[in-house]
Amino acid sequence: MYLDFINLTTVSAALTIIGAVGIIALAKPLDKVIMFALLQGGFIGMIVAAKYLDVAMAAAIFDPISTVILLIAIIKINEVRKKNQESQEEGNLA
Amino acid sequence: MDIIILGQQLMGYIPLGDIVLYLAPVNLFMFASALAFTTLIAISRTETQVEAGVGTLKDQEVKVDKDEFKIRRFLAIVCGLATAGAMITGDLFNFTLFVCLIGIVNIGIVAAVKQIDVLDAAFQYGLVAMIAILPLFGGAAMILASTGTISLLEIAHIPTTFMMIFGSLLLFLGVAGETGVAPFYATKAEMFRTPGSPFLLIIHLSSLLVIIRVIEILLIINKPF
Amino acid sequence: MANILLNVLIAFLVGSVLFGLQRKIMARIQMRPGPPIIQHLLHTLKFFIKESTFPKTAAMPFYIAITAMLSVIWVAAIIVGPVTQGSLLLIFAIYAIHKIVEHNAGSSSGSPYGKLSCVRAVFSAAAEVPLFAVLIIIYFKAGTMNIAQIISYQAANGPLIYSIPLAAAMFFVLILSKAPYSPFAITKGKDIISGYETEHFGLLRGYLMMSESTAWYMLLWVFLTVFIGGLSPLWYLVGMLALSTIVGFINATTPILNPNHSIMTQVSFALIGIVGSLVLLLY
Amino acid sequence: MSRIGRFWNSLATPKKIPRFYSVILGVLLLVGFIMPLALNDQQLYPRPTPQLQIDENDPLAPYDRGGVPLKEPGIVKSQYPQFSEKSGMVTSYLSPIAIGVSNTTIYYGTSIYSSPGGLIDEILYYSRGFDTILESTILMMAFVVATWVALHFTMKRREEE
Amino acid sequence: MSASVLVPTVVSPIVVSLYVPAIFTGLIVGLIGLMAIAYQKDDLNALILTDIVGMGMLILVAAVGTDLAEALILPGLVVELAEILAISEILMSREMRKKGETAELIPLPTSMDMEVMTTAPTFLAIILIVYGAFLSGFTGGAVAGGGILFYIISRRMRGVPSDTWEGIAGVSGIAWCLWLVGFLVFFVFPQYWLLALFLAAFGVFIKVAFKAGLIGVIGREEFNKK
Amino acid sequence: MNETIYLLYILSFVLGSLLGLVLSYRKYKAPYAIGKIDIMALVLAVVGWFLVLNSILITFIPTYITITIGIFLLSMVLGMRPGYGRNETFIGIIVAGIIWIIRTVIL
Amino acid sequence: MLNIYIWFYTGVVLAILGSIGTAIGPGVKDPLVRALNTEIAAVGVSLIFLTYNHTIALVTYIAATTIITMILLRAIVRLEEVGAEL
Incomplete structure (x- = not known):
C-alpha cells in the first residue's frame, strides 16, 4: 500500500529535491550542471503529472538551452581563469 | 461615478477598461507641471560645465556630446511622460508600473555618462531599484489580496484592515527605493554631478511628484475613520 | 482675478518686508546695525532695472524658463491658498516643484557653484520630503485635506497646534530650512556664493527673489492657517512677524551645518515628529 | 555626537545604500510574519479550483x-x-x-x-491594456539603455583601438 | 460544463488556505535575499542576489491565485528581466572604464567543438520560433526570443553589421507602435476588437522576440560597424 | 475689500520706508548717531504711532485713512538708514501706547 | 488534491532551499556558483505557479529565466575577463 505513493508526482518531487541538494552541495560547476539536469527532469515530470503537456514541451526545450548556455559560460570562465593565472605567474617570474 | 477623493471633487475620468485615470485638481496640477517640464526639456540644450583644470590656470569645459545628448533627451522625455501618467492613474498596479518605468529611465539617463563615480552611483541606484520591485509589486498584491480590487476609486470605499496598512507600507518603501528618496538619496545626489541639467531635472521632478502622489494614494488606502 | 492680483501683491510685499525684518533682527542680535527693513524689497526691485546678461555656458531656454516657472508656481500657490482655500496637498505639490526649480536654477547655468547648490538641493529634498508626513498627520486629525474645511474644523475643535504640536514643530523646521542663513539652508550657504542664484543676473534674479518672498509668505500663511486656524489679516500679519522673529533669532545664533548633518538632523526631527505624533494620535 | 556625525556621513556613500535599504526592507518584511494575513475570497477574475x-x-x-x-x-x-x-x-x-x-x-x-x-x-x-503598454515600454527602455551602453562602450572596442 | 465550474464567484478554498504559506514563502525568500545583499560586499554578487528578491515578489503576486494575479505576474517578470539587463550592462561598463578596456575580444570559448553546438541550435530555434508564433503575445515573444537568442549565440558566424542591428531594432519599435494602435482600437472602435487583438498580440510578439534576439547579439560581443 | 485695505497699509509702509531711507541718506552723512534725537523724526514717529494705535479717536475721517497715514509716517522713521530713527520709534511707540492704554482704560 | 499540495510544498522547499543556497551555500563567493544556485529557486517559483495553474505565466517564466541566466552569465564572464575587483 505504500506503493500507492510512488507515482509520477512523488518521484518527480524526490528528483527535484535531490537535484536541488546536489546543486547546492557539489562545488564544481560541471557537477552542478549535471545535477541541474536532474532538477529540470523532476520539474518536467511534475508538469506532466499536472497534464499540461505543452508547458512540459516548452520546459523540455528550454532545459537543454539553459544547459548549453551554462556549459559555454563554464568553459569560457575556466579558460579566462587559466589565462589570468598564467599571466599572473609570468608576472611573478618577471 | 460621482466620487470625492480626499475632499476633492473629481473633474473627470478617462476609462481604459479596468484602468480608470481620474482627474482631481491635485492630480491635474501635477500632471500639467510634469508635462510643462517635459516640454521644456524637449526644447532645451544642455549647459556646459566649467571646471578648474588641474595643474593649469585654465578652465576646463565639460560638455555633453551629441550621441549622449540625443539618448538622454529621449529618455528624459519618456521619464517626463511616465511621471505625468503616474500622476493621474487611478489604478494601483498601473501606478507601480509607472514608477518602475521612471526608475529604469532614471538609471538610463545617468548611465549614458562617462564618469566612473556617476556610473557607480547609477549602478547602486539600479540595485536599490531592483530590490524595490519586491515591496512595490508585493505591496500592491497584498492590497489586492485583502480588498479584492486594485482600483483606487473602489479601495476608497473599503474599510482599512491591518493587511492593507502593511501592504501600503511596503508600497511606500518600494516607491521610496525606486525613486530614491530619503534616506536612500546618496546614490541620487551623486548622479547629479554630471552635466546635462535639463535631464537631471526630470529625475528629481519624477521622484518628488511621485512621492506626493504616493502620499495621496496612502491616504486613499488607509482611511483613519 | 483682481482678488488674485491683490493677494499676490500682498504676498510679495509682506514676504520681502519679512525677509528684511529677519535680516535686521539677526543683525541686531549680532551687534550690527543691519540693513533697513525695506532693503530686501529694494534689492528685488533693483534687479528689475539692472542689465540682464546670460552666461555662455547656460542651458538656454531652460535657464530662463526656470525663473518664470518659479514665479508661476508660487502664484498658483496663492490661488490655491488664500484665494480659493483649496487642497493642502496641492500646496505641497507646489512646494515639491519649488524644490525642483531651485535645484535646476542651480544646475542650468553651468557654474560649479550652481552645480554644488543643485547637488545639495537634491540632498535636502531628501530631508524635506519626510516632513510631508505633517500632511498625513493633519489628515488623520482633521479628516480632510481641504484648507477651508481645516479652518472650520479648527473653529469647532480648537487650533490644531494644541492637539498635534509635534507636527507643528516639524512644519516649523520645514519653514526654518527655507529661511536664508538658517542652519539648514545648505543650498544657499555662503561657501557656494549665492547657491543656485549665483549665475542669475538682472531681470531673472529679480523674478527669483520675488518668488522667494512670495514663497516665504505662503509658507508662513500655511503654517498659521493650518495650525492656528482662520485669522483676520491683522492677526496673520502679527503671526508672520512673530514667526519671522523666531526664525531670525534661531538663524542669528546657529552655525550652518554640513550638508550631511543638516539633512540627517532634519530627518531625525521628522522621525521623532512622525513617531511622536502617531503615538499621540493613537493615545 | 561625533559618532552620529560619522554615521550620517557614511550614509552618503553610494555603495552603502543598497545594503542599508535591504536592511530596512528586511525589518519591514519581518513585520509581515506577525500581521494577520488572509486572502479575501471576493476577488476580481476568480478562477476555478486548480486542476x-x-x-x-x-x-x-x-x-x-x-x-x-x-x-x-x-x-x-x-x-x-x-x-x-x-x-x-x-x-x-x-x-x-x-x-x-x-x-x-x-x-x-x-x-x-x-x-x-x-x-x-x-x-x-x-x-488592463494600459499596464501592458507600460510593461513593454519598460522592456524597451531597459533595452535602449543596455544597448546604448553596449554599443558605445562594452562592444565597440575594436574601432577605438 | 456548468458556469460555476467555468468561473466560480469566489476564490476556491484551496487557494485561500494556501495563501498564508505562500505569502510566508515569498517573505522568507525575499528576506534571505535581502539579508544576503546586506552582508554582501561584492557588487556582482549583489546583482545576482536581487534575482532572488525578485522571485520573492513573484511568489507574493502569484499567491492571490486569480486570473488577474496571473496577468500581473507578467509585468513583474518583465520588469525584473529589464532591470537586470540594464543594470548588468552598467556594471560592466563601469568596471571596464575603471580598468581601461583591457578585455579580450572573443567572448565565446575558443575551443568549442561540442556536438550540440552544431546540430541542436537550428532545430531547437525553429521549434521555439514556430511555437512562439503560435502562442503570440508576451509569452510567445519570450519563447521565440529565447530561440533566436540561442541560435545567435551558438552560431560561429561573427560580426553583425550595424545596419542589420538598427533594422531589427527598428522593426521592434514599429511593432511597438502597431501594438499601441491595437490598444487604442480597443477603446475607440470596440467593434473591431478582433483586429485590435491581433495587432496587440503580434505587435508584442514581434517586439519581445526581436528584443530578446538582440540580447543574444550583445552576448556575442562582436559588433562590426559597416 | 478687507484685503485691499491691508494692501493699502503695506504699500504705505513700503513707500514710507523708501521715502524715509532716501531722506535720511540726504540728511545724515555720518554712519551712526548715538544718543542724538532728531526732533523732526520724533514728531513723525509720535504722530504716526498715535494715528495707527488710536485711529478711533479721530472720528471725522474713516479709520483706514488715518491708519494709512499713520503707517506712512511711522515707517518713514522706522525705515531710516541704519543707526538712525531707533530712539524716535521707541519714544513714539511708548507715547502712543500710553495713550492707547489710557483710552482703553478710561473709555 | 494531494498532488496540489505536493507541488506547492516542493515548490516552497525548493524556493527557500534555493535562496538559502544562493545566499550562504558552499562556494558562493564564486559568482558562477551563485548564479547556478538561483536556478533552484527559479524552479521552486515555477512549481508554485504550477500549483495555482498560472500556466501561461509559467511558460513565460521558463523562457525569461533562460534569458536572465544568460544575461547574468555574460556579466560574470565579462567581468572575470576584465579582471574586475569589485
Whole structure:
C-alpha cells in the first residue's frame, strides 16, 4: 500500500529535491550542471503529472538551452581563469 | 461615478477598461507641471560645465556630446511622460508600473555618462531599484489580496484592515527605493554631478511628484475613520 | 482675478518686508546695525532695472524658463491658498516643484557653484520630503485635506497646534530650512556664493527673489492657517512677524551645518515628529 | 555626537545604500510574519479550483471561461464592465489553429489560450491594456539603455583601438 | 460544463488556505535575499542576489491565485528581466572604464567543438520560433526570443553589421507602435476588437522576440560597424 | 475689500520706508548717531504711532485713512538708514501706547 | 488534491532551499556558483505557479529565466575577463 505513493508526482518531487541538494552541495560547476539536469527532469515530470503537456514541451526545450548556455559560460570562465593565472605567474617570474 | 477623493471633487475620468485615470485638481496640477517640464526639456540644450583644470590656470569645459545628448533627451522625455501618467492613474498596479518605468529611465539617463563615480552611483541606484520591485509589486498584491480590487476609486470605499496598512507600507518603501528618496538619496545626489541639467531635472521632478502622489494614494488606502 | 492680483501683491510685499525684518533682527542680535527693513524689497526691485546678461555656458531656454516657472508656481500657490482655500496637498505639490526649480536654477547655468547648490538641493529634498508626513498627520486629525474645511474644523475643535504640536514643530523646521542663513539652508550657504542664484543676473534674479518672498509668505500663511486656524489679516500679519522673529533669532545664533548633518538632523526631527505624533494620535 | 556625525556621513556613500535599504526592507518584511494575513475570497477574475478543469478533460483547461468564438462572450468578472463594451469576447475567441488544436488533444489548453484570444489576452490587452503598454515600454527602455551602453562602450572596442 | 465550474464567484478554498504559506514563502525568500545583499560586499554578487528578491515578489503576486494575479505576474517578470539587463550592462561598463578596456575580444570559448553546438541550435530555434508564433503575445515573444537568442549565440558566424542591428531594432519599435494602435482600437472602435487583438498580440510578439534576439547579439560581443 | 485695505497699509509702509531711507541718506552723512534725537523724526514717529494705535479717536475721517497715514509716517522713521530713527520709534511707540492704554482704560 | 499540495510544498522547499543556497551555500563567493544556485529557486517559483495553474505565466517564466541566466552569465564572464575587483 505504500506503493500507492510512488507515482509520477512523488518521484518527480524526490528528483527535484535531490537535484536541488546536489546543486547546492557539489562545488564544481560541471557537477552542478549535471545535477541541474536532474532538477529540470523532476520539474518536467511534475508538469506532466499536472497534464499540461505543452508547458512540459516548452520546459523540455528550454532545459537543454539553459544547459548549453551554462556549459559555454563554464568553459569560457575556466579558460579566462587559466589565462589570468598564467599571466599572473609570468608576472611573478618577471 | 460621482466620487470625492480626499475632499476633492473629481473633474473627470478617462476609462481604459479596468484602468480608470481620474482627474482631481491635485492630480491635474501635477500632471500639467510634469508635462510643462517635459516640454521644456524637449526644447532645451544642455549647459556646459566649467571646471578648474588641474595643474593649469585654465578652465576646463565639460560638455555633453551629441550621441549622449540625443539618448538622454529621449529618455528624459519618456521619464517626463511616465511621471505625468503616474500622476493621474487611478489604478494601483498601473501606478507601480509607472514608477518602475521612471526608475529604469532614471538609471538610463545617468548611465549614458562617462564618469566612473556617476556610473557607480547609477549602478547602486539600479540595485536599490531592483530590490524595490519586491515591496512595490508585493505591496500592491497584498492590497489586492485583502480588498479584492486594485482600483483606487473602489479601495476608497473599503474599510482599512491591518493587511492593507502593511501592504501600503511596503508600497511606500518600494516607491521610496525606486525613486530614491530619503534616506536612500546618496546614490541620487551623486548622479547629479554630471552635466546635462535639463535631464537631471526630470529625475528629481519624477521622484518628488511621485512621492506626493504616493502620499495621496496612502491616504486613499488607509482611511483613519 | 483682481482678488488674485491683490493677494499676490500682498504676498510679495509682506514676504520681502519679512525677509528684511529677519535680516535686521539677526543683525541686531549680532551687534550690527543691519540693513533697513525695506532693503530686501529694494534689492528685488533693483534687479528689475539692472542689465540682464546670460552666461555662455547656460542651458538656454531652460535657464530662463526656470525663473518664470518659479514665479508661476508660487502664484498658483496663492490661488490655491488664500484665494480659493483649496487642497493642502496641492500646496505641497507646489512646494515639491519649488524644490525642483531651485535645484535646476542651480544646475542650468553651468557654474560649479550652481552645480554644488543643485547637488545639495537634491540632498535636502531628501530631508524635506519626510516632513510631508505633517500632511498625513493633519489628515488623520482633521479628516480632510481641504484648507477651508481645516479652518472650520479648527473653529469647532480648537487650533490644531494644541492637539498635534509635534507636527507643528516639524512644519516649523520645514519653514526654518527655507529661511536664508538658517542652519539648514545648505543650498544657499555662503561657501557656494549665492547657491543656485549665483549665475542669475538682472531681470531673472529679480523674478527669483520675488518668488522667494512670495514663497516665504505662503509658507508662513500655511503654517498659521493650518495650525492656528482662520485669522483676520491683522492677526496673520502679527503671526508672520512673530514667526519671522523666531526664525531670525534661531538663524542669528546657529552655525550652518554640513550638508550631511543638516539633512540627517532634519530627518531625525521628522522621525521623532512622525513617531511622536502617531503615538499621540493613537493615545 | 561625533559618532552620529560619522554615521550620517557614511550614509552618503553610494555603495552603502543598497545594503542599508535591504536592511530596512528586511525589518519591514519581518513585520509581515506577525500581521494577520488572509486572502479575501471576493476577488476580481476568480478562477476555478486548480486542476479542476484538466481533471474533467476539458480541452481548453485551465483557461476555459465559456462563450462561443465570435458569437457569445465568455464569463469574466471585471472591475468596470461598463467601460469595456466587448467584455468577454476576447476571452471566448479562439483562432482557427487553436480550434483545430483543441479538437485534436485535451492537453494543449495553455497554448490554445495564449495564442490570440483567451482570458489572459483579454486582461492584458483589453481591460488592463494600459499596464501592458507600460510593461513593454519598460522592456524597451531597459533595452535602449543596455544597448546604448553596449554599443558605445562594452562592444565597440575594436574601432577605438 | 456548468458556469460555476467555468468561473466560480469566489476564490476556491484551496487557494485561500494556501495563501498564508505562500505569502510566508515569498517573505522568507525575499528576506534571505535581502539579508544576503546586506552582508554582501561584492557588487556582482549583489546583482545576482536581487534575482532572488525578485522571485520573492513573484511568489507574493502569484499567491492571490486569480486570473488577474496571473496577468500581473507578467509585468513583474518583465520588469525584473529589464532591470537586470540594464543594470548588468552598467556594471560592466563601469568596471571596464575603471580598468581601461583591457578585455579580450572573443567572448565565446575558443575551443568549442561540442556536438550540440552544431546540430541542436537550428532545430531547437525553429521549434521555439514556430511555437512562439503560435502562442503570440508576451509569452510567445519570450519563447521565440529565447530561440533566436540561442541560435545567435551558438552560431560561429561573427560580426553583425550595424545596419542589420538598427533594422531589427527598428522593426521592434514599429511593432511597438502597431501594438499601441491595437490598444487604442480597443477603446475607440470596440467593434473591431478582433483586429485590435491581433495587432496587440503580434505587435508584442514581434517586439519581445526581436528584443530578446538582440540580447543574444550583445552576448556575442562582436559588433562590426559597416 | 478687507484685503485691499491691508494692501493699502503695506504699500504705505513700503513707500514710507523708501521715502524715509532716501531722506535720511540726504540728511545724515555720518554712519551712526548715538544718543542724538532728531526732533523732526520724533514728531513723525509720535504722530504716526498715535494715528495707527488710536485711529478711533479721530472720528471725522474713516479709520483706514488715518491708519494709512499713520503707517506712512511711522515707517518713514522706522525705515531710516541704519543707526538712525531707533530712539524716535521707541519714544513714539511708548507715547502712543500710553495713550492707547489710557483710552482703553478710561473709555 | 494531494498532488496540489505536493507541488506547492516542493515548490516552497525548493524556493527557500534555493535562496538559502544562493545566499550562504558552499562556494558562493564564486559568482558562477551563485548564479547556478538561483536556478533552484527559479524552479521552486515555477512549481508554485504550477500549483495555482498560472500556466501561461509559467511558460513565460521558463523562457525569461533562460534569458536572465544568460544575461547574468555574460556579466560574470565579462567581468572575470576584465579582471574586475569589485
